[in-house]
């Protein structure tokens with residue numbers, strides 16, 4: 001059974017079809033990259049999975065359950081985490097407090113069998129920070145950490161709800177080449193440890209070819225190619241789409 005199964009989803013804005021007959025699936029623990037030029041429909045597809053936008057029609061199944069009509073909060077509670085292009089953190093709080101807050105929100109969405117005290121949450125928050133190599137920054141104000149660290153903090157916060165699928169919208173945007181590779185190596189390591197699937201959009205081809213198990217290429221709202229990094233790298237149509245961008 002696929003973890004996520006998308007069948008023939010469409011999204012229009014007036015007469016314009018932003019997403020057109022898109023179908024794909026995603027397996028447990030898989031790293032799947034969704035790539036394509038600006039305006040290809042990647043974010044719209046993400047938003048339909050995350051519940052920020054509803055498709056006109058089609059079906060989206062997560063663990064065989066339909067996500068259609070569910071709110072973004074409900075979808076998150078089912079185990080689909082998300083990080084955004086512009087990180088959503090509270091800059092007035094410390095790094096540790098941000099993660100504790102994410103844990104509190106995750107707990108509120110569950111039937112708590114135990115009363116978690118602040119100490120439990122602090123320990124759990126420190127464990128999450130350890131996973132993203134940020135324990136040293138725990139008591140630093142989030143406003144004072146470097147950009148790459150903000151993205152790692154956001155990753156720790158997204159893990160608070162123990163997602164089985166993580167949606168990452170351009171996780172390395174604005175990073176240097178070295179930071180990009182480090183960020184995705186960390187994400188892949190965590191994903192493997194937790195058997196968490198990752199669906200990510202990415203403009204940086206070095207990241208895509210190095211870390212994706214499989215790649216889906218979208219253009220003008222439709223899927224134009226699907227395959228392994230090797231297959232996509234050698235796909236004539238994909239080369240043509242990116243021609244001039246020197247990205248493939």
Ligand SMILES: Nc1ncnc2c1ncn2[C@@H]1O[C@H](COP(=O)(O)OP(=O)(O)OP(=O)(O)O)[C@@H](O)[C@H]1O
Nearest residue numbers: 013017018019036037038039040041042043044045
């Ligand atoms: N709310 C909206 N109203 C009207 N058009 C929209 C809306 N959201 C997206 N679009 C249009 O749908 C198309 C797909 O947009 P989308 O953001 O999904 O592309 P993308 O592949 O994520 O692009 P990028 O890489 O630039 O983020 C674009 O032409 C965009 O202008």
